[in-house]
Amino acid sequence: xxxxxxxxxxxxxxxxxxxxxxxxxxxxxxxxxxxxxxxxxxxxxxxxxxxxxxxxxxxxxxxxxxxxxxxxxxxxxxxxxxxxxxxxxxxxxxxxxxxxxxxxxxxxxxxxxxxxxxxxxxxxxxxxxxxxxxxxxxxxxxxxxxxxxxxxxxxxxxxxxxxxxxxxxxxxxxxxxxxxxxxxxxxxxxxxxxxxxxxxxxxxxxxxxxxxxxxxxxxxxxxxxxxxxxxxxxxxxxxxxxxxxxxxxxxxxxxxxxxxxxxxxxxxxxxxxxxxxxxxxxxxxxxxxxxxxxxxxxxxxxxxxxxxxxxxxxxxxxxxxxxxxxxxxxxxxxxxxxxxxxxxxxxxxxxxxxxxxxxxx
Amino acid sequence: xxxxxxxxxxxxxxxxxxxxxxxxxxxxxxxxxxxxxxxxxxxxxxxxxxxxxxxxxxxxxxxxxxxxxxxxxxxxxxxxxxxxxxxxxxxxxxxxxxxxxxxxxxxxxxxxxxxxxxxxxxxxxxxxxxxxxxxxxxxxxxxxxxxxxxxxxxxxxxxxxxxxxxxxxxxxxxxxxxxxxxxxxxxxxxxxxxxxxxxxxxxxxxxxxxxxxxxxxxxxxxxxxxxxxxxxxxxxxxxxxxxxxxxxxxxxxxxxxxxxxxxxxxxxxxxxxxxxxxxxxxxxxxxxxxxxxxxxxxxxxxxxxxxxxxxxxxxxxxxxxxxxxxxxxxxxxxxxxxxxxxxxxxxxxxxxxxxxxxxxx
Numbered sequence: 001x002x003x004x005x006x007x008x009x010x011x012x013x014x015x016x017x018x019x020x021x022x023x024x025x026x027x028x029x030x031x032x033x034x035x036x037x038x039x040x041x042x043x044x045x046x047x048x049x050x051x052x053x054x055x056x057x058x059x060x061x062x063x064x065x066x067x068x069x070x071x072x073x074x075x076x077x078x079x080x081x082x083x084x085x086x087x088x089x090x091x092x093x094x095x096x097x098x099x100x101x102x103x104x105x106x107x108x109x110x111x112x113x114x115x116x117x118x119x120x121x122x123x124x125x126x127x128x129x130x131x132x133x134x135x136x137x138x139x140x141x142x143x144x145x146x147x148x149x150x151x152x153x154x155x156x157x158x159x160x161x162x163x164x165x166x167x168x169x170x171x172x173x174x175x176x177x178x179x180x181x182x183x184x185x186x187x188x189x190x191x192x193x194x195x196x197x198x199x200x201x202x203x204x205x206x207x208x209x210x211x212x213x214x215x216x217x218x219x220x221x222x223x224x225x226x227x228x229x230x231x232x233x234x235x236x237x238x239x240x241x242x243x244x245x246x247x248x249x250x251x252x253x254x255x256x257x258x259x260x261x262x263x264x265x266x267x268x269x270x271x272x273x274x275x276x277x278x279x280x281x282x283x284x285x286x287x288x289x290x291x292x293x294x295x296x297x298x299x300x301x302x303x304x305x306x307x308x309x310x311x312x313x314x315x316x317x318x319x320x321x322x323x324x325x326x327x328x329x330x331x332x333x334x335x336x337x338x339x340x341x342x343x344x345x346x347x348x349x350x351x352x353x354x355x356x357x358x359x360x361x
Numbered sequence: 362x363x364x365x366x367x368x369x370x371x372x373x374x375x376x377x378x379x380x381x382x383x384x385x386x387x388x389x390x391x392x393x394x395x396x397x398x399x400x401x402x403x404x405x406x407x408x409x410x411x412x413x414x415x416x417x418x419x420x421x422x423x424x425x426x427x428x429x430x431x432x433x434x435x436x437x438x439x440x441x442x443x444x445x446x447x448x449x450x451x452x453x454x455x456x457x458x459x460x461x462x463x464x465x466x467x468x469x470x471x472x473x474x475x476x477x478x479x480x481x482x483x484x485x486x487x488x489x490x491x492x493x494x495x496x497x498x499x500x501x502x503x504x505x506x507x508x509x510x511x512x513x514x515x516x517x518x519x520x521x522x523x524x525x526x527x528x529x530x531x532x533x534x535x536x537x538x539x540x541x542x543x544x545x546x547x548x549x550x551x552x553x554x555x556x557x558x559x560x561x562x563x564x565x566x567x568x569x570x571x572x573x574x575x576x577x578x579x580x581x582x583x584x585x586x587x588x589x590x591x592x593x594x595x596x597x598x599x600x601x602x603x604x605x606x607x608x609x610x611x612x613x614x615x616x617x618x619x620x621x622x623x624x625x626x627x628x629x630x631x632x633x634x635x636x637x638x639x640x641x642x643x644x645x646x647x648x649x650x651x652x653x654x655x656x657x658x659x660x661x662x663x664x665x666x667x668x669x670x671x672x673x674x675x676x677x678x679x680x681x682x683x684x685x686x687x688x689x690x691x692x693x694x695x696x697x698x699x700x701x702x703x704x705x706x707x708x709x710x711x712x713x714x715x716x717x718x719x720x721x722x
Contacts, residue, residue: 109628285642289659298650
């Protein structure tokens with residue numbers, strides 16, 4: 001068989017062997033009236049992929065093909081599709097469905113719909129089909145979660161924006177990042193570097209907060225107005241109560257002195273986490289929050305509207321992700337995901353050369 | 362000696378004997394240009410008083426007279442006082458000073474000033490004088506923290522508004538409680554009953570969330586639109602994602618399933634805690650916050666502007682605190698604070714009959 005009956009992709013079969021990718025054939029969900037089939041051309045490697053295949057986020061349905069920072073070409077569209085045309089270059093991110101009927105969906109909060117479905121790992125509602133991600137030949141997704149990519153954005157630089165970019169962009173715009181505001185970005189990884197780039201593009205004074213100074217030069221190249229290294233003594237003291245918003249992209253909460261970070265916030269300033277660290281959480285006392293009345297929250301992806309706005313902004317401002325390109329293969333995937341597990345990447349891997357691996361159809 | 366050189370009040374001398382009040386004479390801070398001396402006529406008994414004298418909030422300077430829900434008459438005012446006239450009926454709450462110069466102070470966030478001083482227990486800046494509270498004959502406070510009481514508010518009902526009332530009112534107005542919003546009040550104690558009364562007065566649909574149904578009838582009398590008892594099975598399930606704001610006034614975080622409460626919040630809804638429980642905090646994982654993108658925060662008292670707005674609203678809407686009046690004496694204080702330690706009060710004690718205890722001067 002082959003497309004459109006089956007797709008091919010690199011799957012993990014057992015979380016104990018989370019870097020052993022096998023090229024398998026699998027059956028996608030049935031083609032629905034609102035679906036778009038995408039021939040994949042590039043896919044970012046997200047920390048979610050690692051958390052998922054390694055079992056760090058709990059049990060999963062294996063075998064599983066991950067990847068949710070997808071760019072490719074729309075091949076065919078269902079009879080009711082209005083948003084996408086065959087032949088268009090499009091992206092698919094980390095969400096693939098929600099009810100589109102509830103209050104949350106109607107208010108551009110489809111990310112927070114109680115019925116939201118992830119792009120990979122979830123069972124397609126009403127079936128036993130486990131959705132497969134973008135380390136694969138094709139993906140089939142409801143048009144609402146398929147996004148035209150502006151012509152000016154290179155495919156391999158656009159791919160990581162589909163999850164990491166949006167994950168950084170949504171909390172920035174929802175929490176007022178813009179001219180006259182001082183924004184901090186904690187953690188300079190894949191999401192963090194987008195936080196910096198987009199916060200600057202939105203007009204906010206933007207500081208990076210990292211454990212050491214090792215990424216300071218990169219941050220300055222990306223436009224950072226300031227850089228704080230938490231290994232420095234009293235690093236927070238001169239900056240108390242001066243930040244309006246801090247987006248926390250750190251992927252671990254170990255040895256994390258949250259109260260020192262929160263002390264940076266002005267009255268009712270916000271600390272928004274976008275990472276989902278494995279393991280236990282953080283103990284928070286009301287006392288930690290009361291000296292400045294700050295707010296702590298989490299943010300999950302973003303809406304279709306925000307995705308389109310982000311891609312438009314990235315195109316207009318010529319925002320370039322810092323990516324390392326990796327031709328997709330089992331061997332390269334093993335190397336890349338192993339390096340990701342050691343944070344050995346500045347700042348995102350993008351899988352490329354899909355045609356060489358999967359052919360051109 | 363006596364007023365104005367010394368004041369008299371009921372002090373605790375040792376946290377091990379936190380219900381043994383001794384009537385002592387003490388020296389107030391020096392009379393400053395902006396100070397107002399108040400002859401006290403009533404004072405609420407706040408949970409802060411108990412946390413402080415029992416050592417639950419850590420070490421304190423003893424002997425100490427607590428009490429920060431004070432109503433009385435302005436006796437004399439400093440030469441630069443503009444806001445208060447001698448003879449006026451006034452209130453004093455839980456804060457007695459801040460710098461009034463910093464960004465926070467200038468933006469009506471004097472509560473969050475880095476230099477803010479509590480009404481009792483703090484050392485007066487630059488001295489070794491420990492400020493004493495309102496279980497006493499007089500109090501001396503900077504005019505900014507002395508508030509005219511509208512004529513329509515009875516003294517003994519107004520007193521608990523000075524801390525408990527404002528503590529409930531500020532997070533309501535700062536987080537949008539009003540028509541079209543659904544607000545939850547967790548914990549039906551002194552602060553909680555004000556949360557309910559003020560949230561209703563502001564026009565919000567208001568529900569009380571309590572452990573059991575024991576206070577449901579009272580809540581309905583105060584105007585509650587709904588009542589949830591967390592001891593009921595699946596108490597939160599029918600109400601998921603329907604609240605805009607929850608003000609948490611619970612005084613303990615033991616056996617507290619925070620995620621069940623947070624599930625009530627709509628997207629980016631807010632959970633604002635105003636209690637400061639003793640002991641350890643709560644473990645919070647980003648995962649607990651991500652399904653609705655809710656925000657967790659704390660709120661500390663409120664501004665002068667908010668105090669005046671609250672008193673005006675209470676007067677206009679004829680809001681009545683539910684208070685049990687207690688003539689001030691060492692014996693009555695012992696009984697009242699012991700009952701408070703068992704949550705045996707609906708919903709606030711107000712100390713009265715100051716003239717009988719301290720004389721009329």
